[in-house]
Amino acid sequence: MRKGRRVAAMLLAMAPACAVAQDDVVVITATRQPQPSLEVPASVDRLYGEEIREGRPQVNLSESLGRVPGIVVQNRQNYAQDLQISSRGFGARSTFGVRGIRLITDGIPASMPDGQGQAANFDLGSAQRIEVLRGPFSSLYGNAAGGVISIETEDGPPIPTAEAGLILGSYGTWREAMKFGGQSGELGGTASLSHFHTEGYRQHSETNRDLA
Missing domain, CATH: 2.170.130.10 (TonB-dependent receptor, plug domain)
Known part of the structure; x- marks a missing residue:
C-alpha cells in the first residue's frame, strides 16, 4: 500500500514538469x-x-x-x-x-x-x-x-513603438537606423530604415548602402 502511494506521489510531482516540457516547443x-x-x-x-x-x-x-x-x-x-x-x-x-x-x-x-x-x-x-x-x-x-x-x-508590437540607433566605427564607418511598428485591430506591421557608410581601409572602397 505504501509503495502504491509513493508511485502516485511521484507521478503527481512529475506532471507539472511534463506539462512545461510539452508547452516549450520550438x-x-x-x-x-x-x-x-x-x-x-x-x-x-x-x-x-x-x-x-x-x-x-x-x-x-x-x-x-x-x-x-x-x-x-x-x-x-x-x-x-x-x-x-x-x-x-x-x-x-x-x-x-x-x-x-x-x-x-x-x-x-x-x-x-x-x-x-x-x-x-x-x-x-x-x-x-x-x-x-x-x-x-x-x-x-x-x-x-x-x-x-x-x-x-518582426510582427508589429501591440503598443506602437519607435526606435532609433547609431553605430560608429573606424575608417569612417557609421550606420544610422530607425524602426517603428504597431497594431490596429487585425492589422499590424513593422517598418525600418537604415543607412550604412564606410570609407574602407583600402583606396576606392567607399560604400553607401540604404535599406528600407
Whole structure:
C-alpha cells in the first residue's frame, strides 16, 4: 500500500514538469510546413533577433552565421560583391554572391532562377529570426543543393513603438537606423530604415548602402 502511494506521489510531482516540457516547443518554418524541431528529419538552426542585433553593427550575415555548424561565411569587406556563403561545401567556389543556397525573405524567394542571390538585401535590424536549413532536405525549395537561409521580419508590437540607433566605427564607418511598428485591430506591421557608410581601409572602397 505504501509503495502504491509513493508511485502516485511521484507521478503527481512529475506532471507539472511534463506539462512545461510539452508547452516549450520550438517550431521550424523553413521546411515549407511548420513542424516541431524534434520531428524535422533535417539539420536546422535558428538565430533569434537578440542574437542577431545585440552588440553587432547589423550590416552583414557574417556577424551571425559564423556560429551555425556547417556554414562558412567569407567577409571580404567588398560590399560590391557581397559575402561568400558556403553550406557543407556548396557555394565555396562562387566568385561573388551566394550560389547553391536558397535565400528567402518572409516566404518570398530572394534568389534568382539560376541560384544566385545577394545576402546584403536582408534587413537584420527588423529580423525576428533566421532559420538555416542544411543538407538534401533543402531540395523542397528547388535549386538549393546547399541549403536554405530564411529570414522572417518582426510582427508589429501591440503598443506602437519607435526606435532609433547609431553605430560608429573606424575608417569612417557609421550606420544610422530607425524602426517603428504597431497594431490596429487585425492589422499590424513593422517598418525600418537604415543607412550604412564606410570609407574602407583600402583606396576606392567607399560604400553607401540604404535599406528600407
